[in-house]
Amino acid sequence: MFVDWRGIGILVTTREFVDRAIGVAGEMLVTAGAFVLLFLGWHVWFNDLVQGAAQDKASASLSQQWQIATRGQIEFDRAIGSSDGAFVRPTPPVIPRVSDAEAFANLIIPRFGERYVRTIAETVDIATVLNNTATSVGHYPSSNLLGDIGNFAIAGHRTTYGAAFGWVDNLRVGDRIYVETEGGWYIYRFRNLEFVYPSEVAVLNPVPQSTVEAQERILTITTCHPKLSAAERFIAYSVFESFVPRENGTPIEVSAVVGRD
Amino acid sequence: MYSALWRVLPGPRWLKIIEAVGLGIVVLSVCAEWVFPWIAENFVQSESTVGQ
Numbered sequence: 001m002f003v004d005w006r007g008i009g010i011l012v013t014t015r016e017f018v019d020r021a022i023g024v025a026g027e028m029l030v031t032a033g034a035f036v037l038l039f040l041g042w043h044v045w046f047n048d049l050v051q052g053a054a055q056d057k058a059s060a061s062l063s064q065q066w067q068i069a070t071r072g073q074i075e076f077d078r079a080i081g082s083s084d085g086a087f088v089r090p091t092p093p094v095i096p097r098v099s100d101a102e103a104f105a106n107l108i109i110p111r112f113g114e115r116y117v118r119t120i121a122e123t124v125d126i127a128t129v130l131n132n133t134a135t136s137v138g139h140y141p142s143s144n145l146l147g148d149i150g151n152f153a154i155a156g157h158r159t160t161y162g163a164a165f166g167w168v169d170n171l172r173v174g175d176r177i178y179v180e181t182e183g184g185w186y187i188y189r190f191r192n193l194e195f196v197y198p199s200e201v202a203v204l205n206p207v208p209q210s211t212v213e214a215q216e217r218i219l220t221i222t223t224c225h226p227k228l229s230a231a232e233r234f235i236a237y238s239v240f241e242s243f244v245p246r247e248n249g250t251p252i253e254v255s256a257v258v259g260r261d
Numbered sequence: 262m263y264s265a266l267w268r269v270l271p272g273p274r275w276l277k278i279i280e281a282v283g284l285g286i287v288v289l290s291v292c293a294e295w296v297f298p299w300i301a302e303n304f305v306q307s308e309s310t311v312g313q
Contacts, residue, residue, distance in 0.1 A: 027262040038289070042297045043305065124310045127302075140310070155310040160301075165309070201311050223309045230306040 043160060044228070052162035054133040059117040060257060063106050066182045066246070067258045092186055092217075092243035094147035101128040103135050105146060106257075107154070108178040108185075112167040114256040120179070124155045131157075136164040143204045143220070146179060146186065147243075150206035153220040158227055158234065165223035168193075168236055177219060177238050178254050184245040185254060188219040188238035195225055196233050203235050216240060 012020070098104045105120040121129045124138035137156040144150030156164030171190045179186040196203060203222065206214035217240030225234035244251055250258060270277040301307075 024262045031262075035292075038292065039297050039300060042293055043301050046293070047297070047301070126307075130309065131302075138310075157307060157309050160307055196311070198308065198311055203311055222311050224307070230308040233309070233311050235311075 048160050048163055051131075051133055051136075055118060055136045055162045055164070056115075058134040059106055059119040059136075060115075062103065062119060063108075063117055063180060063254075063258045066180070067250070089243045089245065092147040092240070093183055094145050095181055097141070097145060098122050101125065101132075101135075104139075104181065106180040107137055107164075108180055108254050108257050109167075109171075109175070110178075110253045111170055111172065111175045111190075114253075116167075117180075117257045118156065118162075118164045120154055130155065131161045136162045140204055144206060144214075146181070147217070149217055150214040151204060151208060151218045151220055152179075153204045153222065155222045158223040158225065160228075165221060165234070165236075168221060168223055168234055171236055176241075176253060178251065179219065180254065180258075182246070184243055184248070185251055186243055187241045187251070188217075189241050190236065190238045193234065193236045196235055198230065198233055200233070203233075208235075208237060 095104055100123045101121055103119045103121045107118045107120055109116050118137050119135045120137045120139055121132070121135035122139050123129055123141055129135050129138040137154050139146075140153040140155065143153035146152050158165050158168065171193070173190060173192070175190040177188040177190060179188065194203075202209050203220060205211065206218075208218060208220055219238040219240065221234075221236040221238075223234050223236075224230055225232045267277065267281070270280045272280070
């Protein structure tokens, strides 16, 4: 028995026809498998690297722009947060709310690498802020303003899209976290972490997980946990220590970022 | 499927190899530029915020 193969006059036996059909089906399955693996490689590795490099470059150039504008180029390594009033101010300026998706600060965390810098923009919108090639950290509009008494809460990816907080589990108690603005550096120190379910919005309260009145300035980082999952959230709390106005000089820990080419 | 594609490609063997590699690059670029971002945006959960 013969079958007209693809209607173009090539006659094959039914057995051959079935063999070819199985062969084509097999090739399609292999192709589908390769497609899934390629997507995973792109999503977890390739796109992460491409986006991370773009964010890193954009953020570093923002830092340098601010630095050149104010000429605060003298480095100092005095103990930041000591009672050295000439260099630090206990009361920082409050940054007013900017428009949605607008970048207003840089985040510098030396524990993540001496050249680590990422840009913070307003709102935690995924498309316009968190998955962006220039910004990668978002400020919760419902949380307090930068510099204000209360909780300055930010979010960023743990994996993929540049993974702004990919190294968050490396933080050690007392690590300095710098939030840089045009006016200078807000210096926080890492205090503690906790793991919560995604619905626990009380971590954004002026005093996280509490309803008492705020008396200090907290920086709250939220990111996903475990890695590559959306099941829980990793929350890292830091406490405000001091503010260094840019014209007073550059903290030595951030000089690798603001002075880099 | 792939053997049919191989037959359709014009030219001698060395040219077919170049054409096949070129086609592969085109397919990969289209995936990386448009298809994968679309899948990531619509089908992959990558939430890092707390909320409802």
